[in-house]
Amino acid sequence: MPKTCVLILLDGLGDRSHPELDHKTPLQAAHTPCLDRLAAMGGTGLYHAAKFGQPLPSENAHFTMFGNKKKEFPGRGPLEAIGADVPLGKDDVAMLAHFTSVLPTLHNELILKYDRICGTPAEIDGFYHVLENFEKDGIRIDLHKTGGLFSVLTMRGDVSPHITDSNPMVDRRFLSEIKPLDSFRDDPATIRTAEVLTAYLRWAYHQLSNEPQNKLRVKQKLPMINGLVTQRAGQLMPCVSMRDRYGLHGLVIASGVMYKGLAQYIGMSFHKAGDTRDPGHDLARRIEHAAGCVDEFDFIHVHTKAPDQAAHTKKPKAKVKAIESLDKGLNESIDSLINNDDVLLVVTADHSTPSCGTLIHSGEPVPLMFVGGGVRRDTVQQFDEVSVAGGALGSMRGDEIMYMILNYLDRARLVGIHDTPMKQEFWPGDYNPFILEPK
Numbered sequence: 001m002p003k004t005c006v007l008i009l010l011d012g013l014g015d016r017s018h019p020e021l022d023h024k025t026p027l028q029a030a031h032t033p034c035l036d037r038l039a040a041m042g043g044t045g046l047y048h049a050a051k052f053g054q055p056l057p058s059e060n061a062h063f064t065m066f067g068n069k070k071k072e073f074p075g076r077g078p079l080e081a082i083g084a085d086v087p088l089g090k091d092d093v094a095m096l097a098h099f100t101s102v103l104p105t106l107h108n109e110l111i112l113k114y115d116r117i118c119g120t121p122a123e124i125d126g127f128y129h130v131l132e133n134f135e136k137d138g139i140r141i142d143l144h145k146t147g148g149l150f151s152v153l154t155m156r157g158d159v160s161p162h163i164t165d166s167n168p169m170v171d172r173r174f175l176s177e178i179k180p181l182d183s184f185r186d187d188p189a190t191i192r193t194a195e196v197l198t199a200y201l202r203w204a205y206h207q208l209s210n211e212p213q214n215k216l217r218v219k220q221k222l223p224m225i226n227g228l229v230t231q232r233a234g235q236l237m238p239c240v241s242m243r244d245r246y247g248l249h250g251l252v253i254a255s256g257v258m259y260k261g262l263a264q265y266i267g268m269s270f271h272k273a274g275d276t277r278d279p280g281h282d283l284a285r286r287i288e289h290a291a292g293c294v295d296e297f298d299f300i301h302v303h304t305k306a307p308d309q310a311a312h313t314k315k316p317k318a319k320v321k322a323i324e325s326l327d328k329g330l331n332e333s334i335d336s337l338i339n340n341d342d343v344l345l346v347v348t349a350d351h352s353t354p355s356c357g358t359l360i361h362s363g364e365p366v367p368l369m370f371v372g373g374g375v376r377r378d379t380v381q382q383f384d385e386v387s388v389a390g391g392a393l394g395s396m397r398g399d400e401i402m403y404m405i406l407n408y409l410d411r412a413r414l415v416g417i418h419d420t421p422m423k424q425e426f427w428p429g430d431y432n433p434f435i436l437e438p439k
C-alpha cells in the first residue's frame with residue numbers, strides 16, 4: 001500500500017468548450033500523452049471543492065481540499081499576510097489591496113479605469129511611502145508591499161473583517177461602497193471598520209492624485225496610478241493542523257506567497273519553488289524535488305499556476321500551449337513517482353478558470369485521477385473534463401478528496417471507533433496506552 005500521497009495540482013485546469021478549439025476545452029484540445037498514460041493506469045473522476053456551479057478562488061478551494069473546515073478559514077488577507085511575513089495579531093484584520101487607475105465621475109463615484117497597471121519601481125515605492133500608515137478613531141491602517149503594486153492592508157484596533165470589498169475587479173465598473181456584511185450591520189466594530197477604511201481610501205485617492213509623479217505621468221500621457229482597491233478581508237481563526245486531524249506530515253511545493261501562508265496556517269512545511277518562462281520545466285523540477293521528499297512526508301502538494309495564468313489571458317490556445325508544456329514536464333519527471341510503490345499519485349485542479357467570458361473563475365468541476373497500489377482502475381484512457389466523467393471515482397466534492405487519500409494510504413478511521421478523546425480522522429489515532437496500575 002502507498003505511504004505518501006503526492007498531489008499534483010494544475011491550478012485552474014478546468015475550462016469551457018471554445019469554438020476556436022472545435023468546441024473542445026483546452027485540456028481536450030491539448031496533446032497530452034503523459035496525462036493520458038497516467039489516466040489509463042488509475043481511477044478517474046470529477047472533483048469540485050464546493051458546490052457544482054460555484055466558482056472558487058484558489059485559497060478557498062485549497063483550504064477545503066486539504067481537509068479543513070469552513071469555519072476555520074481566515075480569508076485570503078491573513079493567508080497572504082502570513083506568507084509575506086506581515087505582522088498580524090489575532091484580532092487584526094488583513095485584506096488584499098493593490099494600486100489601480102481610477103476616474104472620478106461628475107457624481108463623485110470612482111470608476112475602475114485599469115485594474116492592472118504598470119509603474120516603475122521608484123514610482124511604486126513613492127506611492128507606498130505616501131500611503132503606508134493612517135490612523136482614525138483608534139484604528140491604525142498599515143499598507144505592506146508584497147510584490148510590485150500588490151500589498152496586504154492590515155487594520156489594528158477594535159476592528160472586524162465582516163465588510164464588503166471596494167474592488168469591482170473588472171475595468172469600467174464602479175468601485176463599490178464599503179459596508180458591513182448584512183449579518184453585522186448593527187455591530188459597532190464592523191461599522192467603524194467600514195467607516196475608517198472608507199476614510200483611508202478617500203484620503204489615498206486624494207494623496208495619490210496630488211503626487212508629483214502622477215502629474216508627470218499625465219504629462220507623459222500615462223494613466224495615473226491614483227486608486228487603491230481592497231478585497232477579501234479576514235482574521236486569524238483557530239485551526240486544527242493537518243497532522244492532528246489527518247495524521248499527515250504535509251509539504252507544499254509552490255511559488256506563490258499565499259501557498260506559503262496556507263501551509264504555515266495549517267501546519268504544513270513549505271518549500272519555495274522558482275518560476276521561469278517554461279512551466280513544464282518548472283513542474284518537472286518540483287516533481288523531482290517531491291520525489292526526494294517521499295520518505296520524509298506523508299502528503300506532498302506540488303503546485304503550478306500555469307493553466308490558471310494562461311486562462312486569465314482569455315486566449316484558449318494559450319492555455320492549450322501551457323497544458324502541453326506541463327505534460328512534457330510531467331513526462332520528464334513522473335516516473336520517479338509512479339515507479340515508487342510507496343506513492344499514491346493524485347492529479348487534479350482547484351477550480352476551473354474559463355478562457356472566455358467575464359468570470360474570473362467558473363463553477364464546472366475539474367478532472368481528477370488517482371494512480372497507485374490498490375486504486376480501482378477504470379477504462380478511461382484520456383485525462384480531460386469529459387472523458388473522466390465516466391471514471392470509477394465518480395464525482396468527489398469538498399474534503400472527500402482528503403478522506404479518499406487517507407483511505408488509499410490505509411490510514412482511514414472506521415467510523416465509530418474512538419481511541420482518542422480528540423476527534424481525529426486517521427487510525428490509529430494519537431492514543432495513550434491503557435495502564436494496568438498507575439505507578
Ligand SMILES: [Zn+2]
Pocket residue numbers: 011012057058059308350351
Ligand atoms: Zn487556483
